[in-house]
Amino acid sequence: xxxxxxxxxxxLVETSGISELEIDEKESRIYISKYGSAxxxxxxxTATPAPQQAAAAPVTAASAPATTAAPTPPxxxxxxxxxxxxxxxxxxxxxxSPAPDADAYVKVGDRVNVGSVLCIVEAMKLMNExxxxxxxxxxxxxxxxxxxVEYGQVLFLVKPD
Amino acid sequence: xxxIEEFDIKLETHIIGRNFTMLDEVDSTNKYALSKKQGQYRDxxxxxxxxxxxxxxxxxxxxxxxxxxxxxxxxxxxMENRKIQHPQLLNFAAALSVARSIENLHFIKTNLKWPNxxxxxxxxxxxxxxxxxxxxxxxxxxxxxxxxxxxxNNFSTGYSHEPTSLKIELxxxxxxxxxxxxxxxxxxxxxxxxxxxxxxxxxxxxxFCKYIGDQISVKNxxxxxxxxxxxISPEGHLIVIDNMADRHIISFGDVSAI
Numbered sequence: 001x002x003x004x005x006x007x008x009x010x011x012l013v014e015t016s017g018i019s020e021l022e023i024d025e026k027e028s029r030i031y032i033s034k035y036g037s038a039x040x041x042x043x044x045x046t047a048t049p050a051p052q053q054a055a056a057a058p059v060t061a062a063s064a065p066a067t068t069a070a071p072t073p074p075x076x077x078x079x080x081x082x083x084x085x086x087x088x089x090x091x092x093x094x095x096x097s098p099a100p101d102a103d104a105y106v107k108v109g110d111r112v113n114v115g116s117v118l119c120i121v122e123a124m125k126l127m128n129e130x131x132x133x134x135x136x137x138x139x140x141x142x143x144x145x146x147x148x149v150e151y152g153q154v155l156f157l158v159k160p161d
Numbered sequence: 162x163x164x165i166e167e168f169d170i171k172l173e174t175h176i177i178g179r180n181f182t183m184l185d186e187v188d189s190t191n192k193y194a195l196s197k198k199q200g201q202y203r204d205x206x207x208x209x210x211x212x213x214x215x216x217x218x219x220x221x222x223x224x225x226x227x228x229x230x231x232x233x234x235x236x237x238x239x240m241e242n243r244k245i246q247h248p249q250l251l252n253f254a255a256a257l258s259v260a261r262s263i264e265n266l267h268f269i270k271t272n273l274k275w276p277n278x279x280x281x282x283x284x285x286x287x288x289x290x291x292x293x294x295x296x297x298x299x300x301x302x303x304x305x306x307x308x309x310x311x312x313x314n315n316f317s318t319g320y321s322h323e324p325t326s327l328k329i330e331l332x333x334x335x336x337x338x339x340x341x342x343x344x345x346x347x348x349x350x351x352x353x354x355x356x357x358x359x360x361x362x363x364x365x366x367x368x369f370c371k372y373i374g375d376q377i378s379v380k381n382x383x384x385x386x387x388x389x390x391x392x393i394s395p396e397g398h399l400i401v402i403d404n405m406a407d408r409h410i411i412s413f414g415d416v417s418a419i
Binding site: 087089090091092093114115122123124125126127128129130131132133148152 | 248251290291292293303
């Protein structure tokens with residue numbers, strides 16, 4: 001992606017009456033919005049998005065302008081085995097327990113099986129329980145309780161058995 | 162006891178409610194529904210109960226309902242064969258189905274409080290809780306839990322929105338069977354719309370929302386946003402413009418009019 005092109009597009013949005021600009025090409029996608037609390041002309045740039053990601057991204061960008069649409073998980077460097085990623089299937093709010101005063105579903109070091117409930121992601125009062133699709137040990141929890149998560153964001157790293 | 166015959170005569174659906182489980186008592190119909198794994202249930206199966214010992218709202222808020230007076234049920238949907246881009250709009254589809262059914266059968270004006278409370282003026286007549294399960298990248302099944310206060314005479318106090326029932330509003334008993342069938346009939350239609358033209362569901366939902374253009378407040382965990390409810394986004398989120406003319410897109414929180 002040409003950085004000068006992005007600069008020119010930001011300038012264009014800033015100086016024109018339009019509030020949002022989205023360009024979708026084969027391999028890249030640019031979304032520029034004046035909305036949100038950040039400075040006008042906020043840019044979100046996603047390389048080769050999955051089709052569903054592209055659909056979800058405008059909300060993402062508008063509600064949380066500072067984050068990019070495709071967050072990358074910290075790469076685990078301290079282990080030889082490849083860790084399994086559990087991702088969020090929807091945009092929503094991450095909850096580690098079924099109720100505010102209840103115990104967390106899982107913590108680091110817990111053993112989980114296929115079908116074990118790991119967390120809830122809530123999207124507009126649709127409470128989605130995320131089950132593990134692998135058996136192993138919880139190595140890392142990458143999202144904060146009661147905080148927003150994006151589509152495809154990695155929530156847990158599981159060390160497979 | 163709910164009369165299955167009376168209910169069945171009025172049911173015009175093809176999928177929703179054609180497999181039907183009736184339970185005298187259960188902890189929660191959603192929990193019961195979601196405990197069925199893939200292959201153990203039929204798409205559109207309805208689980209009905211006369212009494213829920215652990216009825217739940219969002220974040221485990223307790224919900225108590227008198228035995229055999231109301232409609233408490235879950236609709237279980239297999240999401241693997243459905244093309245629903247924004248599953249959270251099932252809340253809108255369910256709330257719309259209940260609101261429309263009440264208006265059609267009983268000529269009472271209803272309105273919807275975001276995202277899914279069904280109100281008569283500012284009293285709550287029905288609540289909805291959608292729960293789903295995902296493994297891997299997509300949602301596999303959803304239980305759409307619906308509770309409608311039909312013939313209950315009184316409620317405990319302490320709710321943020323005063324509960325009401327159709328009997329309290331109409332001052333007469335209401336046929337639960339007829340209302341139940343009407344809700345499922347409407348839900349099947351709305352589910353098709355959600356798959357084919359989700360914008361239609363959002364647009365219909367907006368017609369039932371009395372707050373658009375008004376001052377509202379949205380309370381999240383620890384902050385409150387005040388502003389004018391400008392619109393509803395295609396995903397069902399609130400678009401609120403505050404007094405600094407900043408635009409907020411809000412996907413969760415408790416909404417009240419100011």
